[in-house]
Amino acid sequence: MTVTTQAPASHIGLEQIEAAREVIKGRVVRTPTIAAPKLSELTGAEVYIKCENLQFTNSFKDRGALVKLASVSESEARRGVIAMSAGNHAQAVAYHARRLGIPATIVMPEHTPFVKVANTEAFGAEIILSGSGLYEAQTRAVEIAEQRGLVIVHPYDDPLIIAGQGTIALEVLEDVPDLDMIVVPVGGGGLIAGNAIALHALKPSLAVIGVSSAACPSMHAALTGEAVVCSEQTLADGIAVKAPGKLTLPIVKALVSRIMLVDEPAIERAICALLTSQKIVAEGAGAASLAALLTEPEQFRGRKLCLYLSGGNIDPRMLASVVVRGLERDGKIVSLRLTITDQPGVLGRVATILGTSGANILEVFHRRTLLDVPARGATLDLMIETKDKAHALQAISKLETEGFQVSRLEGWGGRVIGAR
Structure with a gap:
């Protein structure tokens, strides 16, 4: 075909x-x-x-997909269409094909984000996961189109699209x-x-x-x-x-x-x-x-x-990650590592110093078993919320003035990047 x-x-x-x-x-x-x-x-x-x-x-993608689907003949519509896409084109083809009563098959790369696969399935399309990227998915889509006599709805290389x-x-x-x-x-x-x-x-x-x-x-x-x-x-x-x-x-x-x-x-x-x-x-x-x-x-x-x-x-998970990384990049969330003595009241002192500086503690991780600290010592990893980079430096300076050794972490739980 x-x-x-x-x-x-x-x-x-x-x-x-x-x-x-x-x-x-x-x-x-x-x-x-x-x-x-x-x-x-x-x-x-x-x-x-x-x-x-x-x-x-x-x-x-709604635009081109609809224009293309509206162009197929009645006999083509009965057989159906096929598209290859990592997500947006897939959803558009599946949605408008359902509205027009056209069976749709979508070939998506194997590692397509779950949310895009789920959204496309929700529109009633048959989903086939194949290949590591769009090129491999396209090869599979062409094979299926020839076997079944389907119209290919290409994501970009089509005059109607x-x-x-x-x-x-x-x-x-x-x-x-x-x-x-x-x-x-x-x-x-x-x-x-x-x-x-x-x-x-x-x-x-x-x-x-x-x-x-x-x-x-x-x-x-x-x-x-x-x-x-x-x-x-x-x-x-x-x-x-x-x-x-x-x-x-x-x-x-x-x-x-x-x-x-x-x-x-x-x-x-x-x-x-x-x-x-x-x-x-x-x-x-x-x-x-x-x-x-x-x-x-x-x-x-x-x-x-x-x-x-x-x-x-x-x-949504990726968006949350990007937002947190952005806040860290702007100095509004800062990850710190303190080396402290393992004694009663030290955690309270740290919390008081940060509180009086106007910083908000978001996360705390206290460890006693690391070999790079003294046996009577501990590390304290903190994620704090500040107004901006200048405010973060002020909070760190107050901790250092009170005798604490402070290092910045590259992200929560990440590697040490030096004092401040």
Whole structure:
């Protein structure tokens, strides 16, 4: 059975994107483009956010998935569709396929976060876990499509998917017509390609900046001719794609001003900034656009720009970890190790000193059996809450003034990084 294909990329233009908008009208969320004054103050740019995390499946993937599914014939719909995805595309295909009465099979990499697998299953799709990444999942999906006669709903390398994602640009320009720039997360390139096409047609002076994870810089490498090495250890798993699309790459090359790379600490800081400043939950890929501003603020200072917050499907456990790490990075949570004499009242003294300094004790771990302390001594590991780094240093100074030997720990229970 031959896998269903679509028209070549040259057939994607503003007309196709406007037609896609008619397909999704009233069937996906017309998400807001909101001003972000606190992020503007933080970065020096006039920042707006396109909140695609507010889609029903919490990512922009709803758009392209629906446009593609709405195009299949009755006979194709009876046989069903198949998609490969690490999560967001899977959920979008499963959700809209159920709404349209189309059987859906989703091939997901074996190590896909549990929350994304569970969410996709909840929409009634058949889930097949296969391979270590999207490339291996795609190979398996193609095999199954040929065996069963299923239509492949590719996550990014399909003209209808690209056109569907491009509908975001139409909404953004309606909301903020005088933008200078948009900043868009980039994996396989479907999102940025569709938006670049629409914006080039409607406002060619507007700069389109792409952002990829430095842990998987496939689009950047494809444009520069560099070899690409991808790591699975990235928060931005939604854009951790080993190779860009064959359709999307020439579009990006022709219409995108630059592809920036951001590292993991910048992505963590962006997730925390969105949560604390805007009360917005973003996954790693969704926060990549803000990570670019935090990484190179001088490149954006004074510009009026829109950040594409592409999704909010982050594992709650991972979000909690990122938030705590952010508080530690800002000095609002500090982990300390004290060497103390093993005598009655010492713990009380420590608690009193910290209390009078205004620090709050969150965790205590008291150990007597470590061989690197005297037999009559003990170590006391503390996690304390402070206002900021200066306040933390004040609390540590008070402990040292009272005769305690204090070392900072790199994270709770982590290695000693020296006094202070």
